[in-house]
Amino acid sequence: MPSEARKRRNGQLQACESCRKAKVRCDHGDPICGRCVRRNLSCTYHPAPLTRPRGAKVIPSPPSSIPTATRSPTISFVSPVTPASETPTRTKSLFHKPPSAYGATRFSAIFSENQASFEPALLDVTEDEGSSTVPKVIKTGDRSAALMELAIDTLLNFPTLRVTEILTAGSPYVIDSWVSPTMIQNCLSQIWTQYGALLGGRRSRNSVAQMAIDIMRNTKSSIRTDNEDSDWQNWFGGPRLRWEMIGVVFTWAGFVIKHSQEWDPLFKLEEMKGMNRKSAAEVMNQCASNCLDLCDTDDAEVNDILVVLMKNRWKLQSIIVSDECDRLRIGTGMVVGAFITAGLHRLPHFTKITANSQYRTCLAASLYYLDKCESLFTGRPPLFSRDFCHCPLPLDLSEDDIFNGPDNLARAVAKLDANGWNTDGKIHPTTWLRALCLQLPIREGIVYFSLGVNVQFTKVDIDNLTTQLNDIVDSYPAHLQFATRSQNLSKTRDPCSSSAREFYIKSRLQLDVLQCHFLLQRLSVSRGFVSGQKLLDIAVQMMNVVLSLWLNRDELIHFSFAFDWVVVCYGIPCAGVLCVELLKTAKAHSASERPPLSFSKSDVIQSLTIFIAYLNWIRPSDGNAELCWRLKKVVKRIVDSVLDGTAESAAMPENVPPPPPSPPPPKEANEETTEVDFLSDLDPQLLGLDDLDWLNTIDWTQGDWLDMNQQSSL
Known part of the structure; x- marks a missing residue:
């Protein structure tokens, strides 16, 4: 449209949509105004900006009843406008980040701490966060076209409905606080409800292109991590499905596939294309890596779900290749960097227990513990320090307690004992996580004494850590205590039984306890404080527990992946x-x-x-x-x-x-x-x-x- 035609009824030149929504002066450049060029914004001139009713939606997506073949994988599209009450927005800030996430040494701390005083001056220098509701046009170009091709190739490898149903049956055996079966199932249900026609049997490049466009649009918005309502999961799933969550689903699928047996009927399905458990997991891992690349945009924010994706992909990579691979150390550093950037290393003191707060607490405590395990395993310094972190213990709650509504969560919290353990005698993933995190002071002491530069310690220091470890183990609830006598699972031939699962978790927990004793004794022997007799005795105990898992391998078939x-x-x-x-x-x-x-x-x-x-x-x-x-x-x-x-x-x-x-x-x-x-x-x-x-x-x-x-x- 020529610039002469862009005039309002009062004779003034028409402003572009970005400037009009932000209430700033537009220079009426053709075809893009100068402000949009400087800020890399989408610049469009609406033919009749004041004739559309407020809150009305622009051109909607084609209905699902339209045949797949008629859908066009066009890259230029108009984003639908969502009501302001439903739009996930960023907090208006001069430097885009809330002051609570950073300390007083940050370069913008003065402005962030006094943001209220600068509100009138911020109007002309900050982007209106309502601009996320402005219709945007993704322009065709080398990078945009390449990202679209990558998105289409990734979605073509998304597991079919039949495969996801089979994988869901094996999901309970993925005992990891970073992989919530409830969140995965809810996300899959929403995906097949909304995009089932596009991902179904007639899946093609044209059909998944429309889904890719929707996900690209959603990924450009922010995720609200501070809301406490029961609809928290819907901020990154369903109609707000993002590449981060698609990547998490890919890593989940990779975990379950890698945990399967070689003879599993899953690998005989036509859509598996003759792949075995390792090659299929590698495909899922590559697709998760593609999702990370699709999240890497100029205005991308590091959010909780992105951290989950990065960590899960790192773990999936570690179970595909050897754990002694040095490449994994680089991935660990990237995960820790994103973890700190997202603010998970220093969680606030939650005044109310919500699904969101419990999930974030599990993520924080888990990665802090894994950092110490990685340090001891590789013999390299840890990446986290307790002097700069605040990772509270998660409560001993089940998935059903956390994600079945605030009322059910409140009742479950009220039933916990004074120390935060459940009183039902059940072992949840958070039960195992809590028990491991209680050992953190011991592992930190071992890391300090063994990896510290010119660190001197005495036999009393080692004995104090040993006593503290024994006290921690004694504080575990009765259903977590490991029986010292030989345990036998031969009476329970069902590999899906809860006794097999509990035996596996208690054995792994006992191995972690013995590992701490083992490393403490090695420190004592290395300094000549004691002979190696107790070290040898602990090694014999560890070997017995290790062999007990293998001797019961038929009953523990669902956990043989570890x-x-x-x-x-x-x-x-x-x-x-x-x-x-x-x-x-x-x-x-x-x-x-x-x-x-x-x-x-x-x-x-x-x-x-x-x-x-x-x-x-x-x-x-x-x-x-x-x-x-x-x-x-x-x-x-x-x-x-x-x-x-x-x-x-x-x-x-x-x-x-x-x-x-x-x-x-x-x-x-x-x-x-x-x-x-x-x-x-x-x-x-x-x-x-x-x-x-x-x-x-x-x-x-x-x-x-x-x-x-x-x-x-x-």
Whole structure:
């Protein structure tokens, strides 16, 4: 339209819609005014701006009754206007961020703290937050076209209705506070209700393009995280569906697929295209990564759901590849950065318990705990510090308690005991999370003593942490206490039973408790405060719990996805201690000396033999499969050397020639193609079965166990 025609009835030139809504002066530039160019806004001139009634909606989307083939994947579109009462808006601020999320050192702190005084001056320099209701046009261009193509390709891989129904049945076994089954089910229900015709059997690029346009529009708006109504979930689902939530659904699907068995009928469906559990999970992971790219716009905000997507994608990546992969460390740093940017590291003191506050509390406590676990696992400094964080404990509530309305939530909160535990004797995901978070002071102490620079500690310091850990475990409710006697699940053959689920959670919790004791003892032994007897005893207990999971693998089939992680995190450390002490005892026996520590050689050998079978059972599609197989070769050779009597030869007099080395054991069926022989890279003199002194280089009971130079020869 030529500029001469853009005149109001009073003869004045017409302002563009962005300037008119913001009530600022427009320079009437053609085709885009100068203000919109400077602020990168969509600039449109309405043909009759004052004839449309206030609050009326502009051109709606085509009805779902229109055949899919007639829908056009056009990129230029007009956004529907939502009533002001329903529009998620940002708080008007000169620098776009609320002052409560940042400290007094922030560059804009003076303006943020005195925002009320600047309100009259803000009108001409801040964008009217009502501009989100202004019709916007997405212009065709290289980036817009590329994003649209990426969006279409991503939605074409969205699981079908039949697949999502199958995956939903396995959702309860994803025990993770970051994956709420209720939120996922509600989101899927809304997706199939609103976009079922577009994602159905006749799915095509044209059909999903309209859905992509809606999601792109919604992603440009803000998510309200401060509202306390029961409609909180609808701010990022349903008609406000965003790429962040689509990505969370993709990661959820990846989790459930990776948790499935290879023989699951799911992989025989036509839409799975012959993929197995690992390749299908990789597709879900890539689609989640695409959703992250689609969220990366110039005006994007870091919100809670984006943090959930980033963390879930990082976790999905970790269960697809090995947990020792250094690339995962970079992803961890990005997740922590987004977590802090969203303000989850320092939650306010909630005056009212709501679904939103409970969910945010679970996210904050979970990532703070995972940061300490990651630090201990990799031997690297943590990314969070309690001096700058406030992550309160979540209440021990179930999914039904949290998301079934405020009245039901209030009744559930009233039934909790004085310490925040449920009184029904049930174990929820939050029950496990609360128990783990109570151990945080112990893990932080271990991290400080072990990774701190020039940190000095005494035996009293270690004993105090040990006493504190025992008090924490004693404070757990009765239904969380781990029975020290051998537990047997053979009477319960149903893998879906609650007893199998409770046995798994209590075993994992016990492993975390024993891991803290194990690391505390390693600190004491490394400084020479105590002998290694108690460390060995704890290692034997840890190995028994690790093996109990595998021995009950038929009943725990729905949790077998985590077995490779159990081996890597808990099994490898205690197996290392057992192997070293077994060799020391064998050498002492050959030299007619008293063994350094007291233990049953027969029991240890039997445990290590079962552990070898456990390692061999790890499936090729498990992320830590190669690491487990490499460990199996080491443990197997150590046990063979002890049983064959070749370990004693290291203690023979120098004038007695050692016996010839035994031939290597024949390879098993799966070793030829799947195992990686990392021993071939070592010095052959260190690998002779008649001389196993090289194991002293990995003896955790000697010297500084954090000195990586001690392992340089390995």
